[in-house]
Amino acid sequence: MNSRKIEILVGLFVALAVAALLMLALKVADKGFSGNGETYELKAKFDNVGGLKERSPVKVGGVVVGRVGSIKLDEDDFTPVVTLVISEEYDQFPTTSSVSILTSGLLGEQYVGLQPGFLLDENDILKPGQFIEDTKSALVLEDLIGQFLFSRNND
Amino acid sequence: MEWFAGIGRSTMGMAAGLGRAAYLLFGSLVARPQPLKNFPLTIRQIYVVGVQSLLIIIVSGAFIGMVLALQAYTVLVDYGAEQSLGPMVALSLLRELGPVVTALLFAGRAGSALTAEIGLMKATEQLSSLEMMAVDPLRRVIAPRLWAGIISMPLLALIFSTVGILGGHAVGVDWLGVDSGSYWSVMQAAVDFNDDVMNGVIKSVVFAFVVTWIAVFKGYDAVPTSEGIGQATTQTVVYSSLAVLGLDFVLTALMFGTH
CATH class of the missing domain: 1.20.5 (Single alpha-helices involved in coiled-coils or other helix-helix interfaces)
Structure with a gap:
């Protein structure tokens, strides 16, 4: 040697x-x-992203179609803007689609659920960079408990 | 009376041994270090203790990561929390198993070999002949081996942790079906570079120092007979394993205990 x-x-x-x-x-x-395969970006504004993190999965009916790219505050109205990095394979979502932040299991990780809407017109397909209008925020447990207590006090 | 004399004898023997060990460390590292002159010798020793330990480190790292993922999955899946598999595997490896198991394997694989080699050099009077030629055996023989151990083991521990996390990925994601993005993203959220990765590196530097010191001292201090060398080799493995496990508790308490 x-x-x-x-x-x-x-x-x-x-x-x-x-x-x-x-x-x-x-x-x-x-x-x-990150980055395996071709992707394109969609954006969505939420009131509250809860525990959503970068690289959390984006799912359609349980199938992972992409990842959360970035989470930033909009500089004008201070609402969180989530960038979704979707695989190029799935580029036919209608503009009437909705996104919501969901939790897997009771204590699990949060992910973005994408619910495709109806395709009314051939031109109503979400284009790269376009905002998804219909969003539902993350469920915050404290808010939920607060609402519950409030409604009980009213009775 | 004989009983007290026995206690006194063993205490004095221990103190003398500690003194000889400290003298060895001082003579080889502190007193007039010649790192440049001994650099080629150190490279050769890094090859012997580091490169030749790679195979056992990589294989055991992969299997420990795999078995961690498998065990953690069976518990976590009951609570629907299998996404927490990533941080579970990564934190166990980076904080504890990486440094500790690497140090134990290193003591068995390289430490025992160092003791036997130096002990045989002593038994065949190679060390004395070096001294006859006015070459300081502490600097020529001991120092390169000490440095090689201290440099190699943190590198081996890093490789061990990385391979273990990849092994956990192979079992958790490719076999058991945890989402790959969740595995990495939850891990990234839980692991901090300074708190976890660097503390693991600091741990393995401490273990490297202790294990290599024990190994070279036991060889240098061995009774120069075949029986004595055998005994010294055994003591190296036993003492360094105990020292590593004890120190690990202290270091963990210092680093992660106050959270």
């Missing part, structure tokens, strides 16, 4: 460890490299 070969192997070992650290930093601890 000559020393040149040993140096190369040690170099590879260190490079492997650095790659592992990079993966831990970028993929495990922080934002990952």
Whole structure:
């Protein structure tokens, strides 16, 4: 085993460890490299996004069709704008579609449920970057309990 | 009286051993370090203790990640919380299992080999001959091995954790059907780079230092007979495993205990 070969192997070992650290930093601890396959973006305004996170799934009838790209506040009216990154495969959603923030299971993760509407006209297909008008916010447990108590006091 | 004498003898023996171990550390690392001159020797030792341990680290990392995912899934699925599989696997590996299991495997795979090698050098009087040639064995033999251990083990622990998380992904996502995006996104929300990844690295640097120190000291201090070398090798594995597990508790309490 000559020393040149040993140096190369040690170099590879260190490079492997650095790659592992990079993966831990970028993929495990922080934002990952997303993007597999062609995608397009849709936007939706919610009153409250609850516990929705970036990269949460977007589902149609339980089938994952995309991910949440980014969640930002609109600078004019201070409502959250959620960017949905949808697979190019599913590009035929009508403009009458609605989105809502749902929870999987009682304590599970929150995701975006997309409910396709009726296609009235051939031109009424959601185009990339277009806003989905019909949105339903996340269910916040505290609000729900508050409403319940309020309605009981009225009785 | 004989009983008290026994206690006194073993206490003095322990103190003398600690002193010799501290002297070895001082002589090899602190007193006039020559890192540049010994750099090629260190590279060679990194190859021996680091590169040659890669296979066992990668294989056990993959299997530990897989079995973690499998076990966690059976519990979490009852509560509909199988999305929490990602943080469960990642946090267990980064905080505890990565540094600890790597240190235990390293003690068994590389630490015992270091002890046996140095012990045999002593038994065959190679160390004495080095001294005869006015070469300091502490600097020529011990220091490169110590540095190689301290450099290699954190790298091995990082590789272990990464492979384990990928193994957990293979079982959880590809086999049991947890959503891949949830696996990563919930993990990303739960794992903090400084709190979890860097604390794991700090842990494995501490373990690396302790395990390698015990290994080279036990070899350097071994009784120069075949029996003595065997005993020293056993002691290396036992002492470093106990030290790692004990220190792990202390470090965990310091790092994550106050939340």
